[in-house]
Amino acid sequence: MKIAVFNGSPRNENTAAMIDAFRQGAQTAGHEVEVYHVGKMKINGCLACEYCHGKGEGKCIQKDDLEKIMPAYLECDMIVYASPIYYFAPTAQIEAAWQRVYCIGKPAKAAKAALLLSSGSGAYDAAIAQFKAFTAYTGIENAGVFTATGTENKSEAKLAEIKAFAEKL
Numbered sequence: 529m530k531i532a533v534f535n536g537s538p539r540n541e542n543t544a545a546m547i548d549a550f551r552q553g554a555q556t557a558g559h560e561v562e563v564y565h566v567g568k569m570k571i572n573g574c575l576a577c578e579y580c581h582g583k584g585e586g587k588c589i590q591k592d593d594l595e596k597i598m599p600a601y602l603e604c605d606m607i608v609y610a611s612p613i614y615y616f617a618p619t620a621q622i623e624a625a626w627q628r629v630y631c632i633g634k635p636a637k638a639a640k641a642a643l644l645l646s647s648g649s650g651a652y653d654a655a656i657a658q659f660k661a662f663t664a665y666t667g668i669e670n671a672g673v674f675t676a677t678g679t680e681n682k683s684e685a686k687l688a689e690i691k692a693f694a695e696k697l
């Protein structure tokens with residue numbers, strides 16, 4: 529499978545460690561993994577102008593870093609959203625990347641999705657509810673949700689759990 533991972537952290541720390549473990553496992557299983565560091569990109573919120581659903585024919589009117597992730601939305605067989613929790617929700621950066629798929633409705637080919645979340649002390653309810661609603665709406669299989677809280681971040685046990693999950697994909 530072609531797997532696209534969106535990293536919503538502006539840093540290269542705890543979420544990145546979860547992604548690395550995922551990548552190692554998925555590559556061992558023979559999958560192709562591309563990580564898109566959306567936390568460092570400039571992706572605006574949707575303008576609700578509906579250009580994409582008219583003249584734009586699936587293309588967004590805004591010229592920003594959405595163009596860097598659109599190939600992933602069009603081509604991946606699996607999508608992984610990975611984010612720290614900021615104020616009880618995924619980061620604003622990943623939300624923008626996530627919501628801007630609106631111009632094509634849903635990832636074009638993805639059959640599976642996973643969610644990786646990192647936090648200091650928890651507060652995953654909103655992020656997990658969003659992910660479950662997204663998978664239900666798109667018909668994409670919810671392949672797994674993984675969280676790393678406080679000292680679980682970068683821990684051998686947590687990274688091994690994520691790697692083992694990816695090895696079985």
Ligand SMILES: Cc1cc2nc3c(=O)[nH]c(=O)nc-3n(C[C@H](O)[C@H](O)[C@H](O)COP(=O)(O)O)c2cc1C
Binds near residue numbers: 540613617647651
């Ligand atoms: C702006 C901001 C808001 C945060 N809000 C929460 C929160 O609501 N709950 C929580 O448990 N941790 C919160 N954290 C802590 C991060 O989720 C945690 O440090 C996470 O591991 C960071 O991941 P990263 O290293 O990939 O950036 C917040 C951190 C920042 C910078």
